[in-house]
Amino acid sequence: MLDVLKDYLRGKISFTDEQFKAIGDLYTPKKISKGTILLREGEVCQHNFFVTRGCLRSYVVDKNGKEHIIQFAPENWWISDQNSLLKQEPAMFFIDAIEESEVLLSERDFNEKFSAILPNGGQMMQTLFHNSFKAMQKRVINLLGASAEERYLEFIKLYPTVALRVPQKMIASYLGITPESLSRIRKDVAHQ
Amino acid sequence: MLDVLKDYLRGKISFTDEQFKAIGDLYTPKKISKGTILLREGEVCQHNFFVTRGCLRSYVVDKNGKEHIIQFAPENWWISDQNSLLKQEPAMFFIDAIEESEVLLSERDFNEKFSAILPNGGQMMQTLFHNSFKAMQKRVINLLGASAEERYLEFIKLYPTVALRVPQKMIASYLGITPESLSRIRKDVAHQ
DNA sequence: CGAGCGCTTGATTGAGTTCAAAAATCGTGG
DNA sequence: CCACGATTTTTGAACTCAATCAAGCGCTCG
Numbered sequence: 001m002l003d004v005l006k007d008y009l010r011g012k013i014s015f016t017d018e019q020f021k022a023i024g025d026l027y028t029p030k031k032i033s034k035g036t037i038l039l040r041e042g043e044v045c046q047h048n049f050f051v052t053r054g055c056l057r058s059y060v061v062d063k064n065g066k067e068h069i070i071q072f073a074p075e076n077w078w079i080s081d082q083n084s085l086l087k088q089e090p091a092m093f094f095i096d097a098i099e100e101s102e103v104l105l106s107e108r109d110f111n112e113k114f115s116a117i118l119p120n121g122g123q124m125m126q127t128l129f130h131n132s133f134k135a136m137q138k139r140v141i142n143l144l145g146a147s148a149e150e151r152y153l154e155f156i157k158l159y160p161t162v163a164l165r166v167p168q169k170m171i172a173s174y175l176g177i178t179p180e181s182l183s184r185i186r187k188d189v190a191h192q
Numbered sequence: 193m194l195d196v197l198k199d200y201l202r203g204k205i206s207f208t209d210e211q212f213k214a215i216g217d218l219y220t221p222k223k224i225s226k227g228t229i230l231l232r233e234g235e236v237c238q239h240n241f242f243v244t245r246g247c248l249r250s251y252v253v254d255k256n257g258k259e260h261i262i263q264f265a266p267e268n269w270w271i272s273d274q275n276s277l278l279k280q281e282p283a284m285f286f287i288d289a290i291e292e293s294e295v296l297l298s299e300r301d302f303n304e305k306f307s308a309i310l311p312n313g314g315q316m317m318q319t320l321f322h323n324s325f326k327a328m329q330k331r332v333i334n335l336l337g338a339s340a341e342e343r344y345l346e347f348i349k350l351y352p353t354v355a356l357r358v359p360q361k362m363i364a365s366y367l368g369i370t371p372e373s374l375s376r377i378r379k380d381v382a383h384q
Numbered sequence: 385c386g387a388g389c390g391c392t393t394g395a396t397t398g399a400g401t402t403c404a405a406a407a408a409t410c411g412t413g414g
Numbered sequence: 415c416c417a418c419g420a421t422t423t424t425t426g427a428a429c430t431c432a433a434t435c436a437a438g439c440g441c442t443c444g
Contacts, residue, residue, distance in 0.1 A: 060333050068336040070329065083326045092329065133321075134275045136328045137262065137284065141252050143335040144260040144368040148400070168423070176336040181400055183424055340432070361390070373432055375392055 001029045001102050004052035008076045013124045015117075022117045027104035032056075032097040039095040045084035047105040051077050054101025055165065059173070060093045069174040072098075072162045082129070098166065148177045149185050193221045193294050196244035200268045205316045207309075214309045219296035224248075224289040231287040237276035239297040243269050246293025247357065251365070252285045261366040264290075264354045274321070290358065340369045341377050 073079035115122035265271035276283035307314035
């Protein structure tokens with residue numbers, strides 16, 4: 001499982017085998033069976049998850065019991081409730097596995113330890129965080145201005161692999177529409 | 193104008209008068225007249241703006257020419273295109289003044305200089321950034337799950353002062369609805 | 385003081401929801 | 415490996431919330 005992480009990091013930052021060994025020690029590998037809930041709303045998040053196989057998601061449950069998916073995390077993505085993890089506040093959302101998955105989990109102090117091993121490690125983590133922020137901004141812009149169909153097309157452009165392996169009702173939940181609407185949109189799109 | 197910043201910082205971090213003097217030197221005060229555009233989509237953002245008087249906003253213009261407001265920044269708020277500023281990439285949005293305003297503008301290297309003056313300065317800036325991220329997440333959740341009326345009520349709870357001084361069509365633009373709809377929602381809300 | 389902008393109100397339209405039921409797919413145990 | 419039950423997806427019909435189009439009112443500011 002660590003080799004997935006190694007390949008991922010190669011694209012972001014340079015490091016020696018020794019350094020990577022030290023980084024590997026910051027992670028605990030774990031198999032997660034489909035459906036397992038790793039974090040519940042209200043709990044304090046203790047881990048950051050790097051997904052090496054399968055797929056996780058984060059989501060909220062609204063007052064009517066409806067799920068709204070915030071993020072999908074397939075291979076090479078990380079996921080957690082950043083705010084809860086860093087400030088040790090109650091989490092805003094749930095995290096669970098939507099496929100049989102394998103993750104590398106890291107602790108709250110990961111960032112400091114990572115920076116101690118790799119001088120630009122802090123820089124890199126910050127960049128990743130900025131990217132998340134930018135993605136979230138784009139999503140707001142999309143929700144404000146684009147139709148359901150446009151948002152769907154945007155989604156499959158952005159997450160082509162996720163779009164194929166995830167149940168449609170979850171994509172609908174991510175887009176903020178009903179599964180019925182997504183089904184109809186897909187029919188329209190197929191007939192151009 | 194610097195005393196507004198001083199009061200603001202007092203609530204976040206402790207510092208001596210000397211330190212504050214050094215911080216003040218990182219900022220350039222500027223009067224901005226209503227309607228002035230400080231950043232355009234596609235430009236590279238060079239400044240972070242801390243608002244000491246008036247109100248700025250950031251917004252995108254979609255393919256149909258419609259504006260969608262991302263953020264309001266009244267007194268004691270900062271605003272910029274973080275991503276553009278830090279990575280020197282083209283900005284995603286516009287920033288302009290919706291009232292006669294006064295701002296303190298800081299350069300790209302502000303964070304390092306600020307950290308050099310105040311040991312926990314970097315920590316503080318990071319916390320502010322995390323808060324922005326959390327706010328953006330909440331907005332996504334709201335857009336996914338709440339009705340226009342619920343979003344409006346949420347808005348006036350979160351920005352009671354902004355709700356009173358900003359034109360309604362801009363609030364509508366922030367909420368992702370038309371001015372007509374907002375007008376009707378307000379009528380409904382008034383009659384309970 | 386008039387032109388233009390912002391807000392309101394009304395009538396109509398339309399995108400997406402809800403409810404219901406059938407069709408397709410998945411997963412599990414025998 | 416098949417069969418059966420459960421879940422997911424599709425389809426249809428009625429409905430609803432918000433958008434669009436259009437007109438009128440009231441400011442303000444030039």
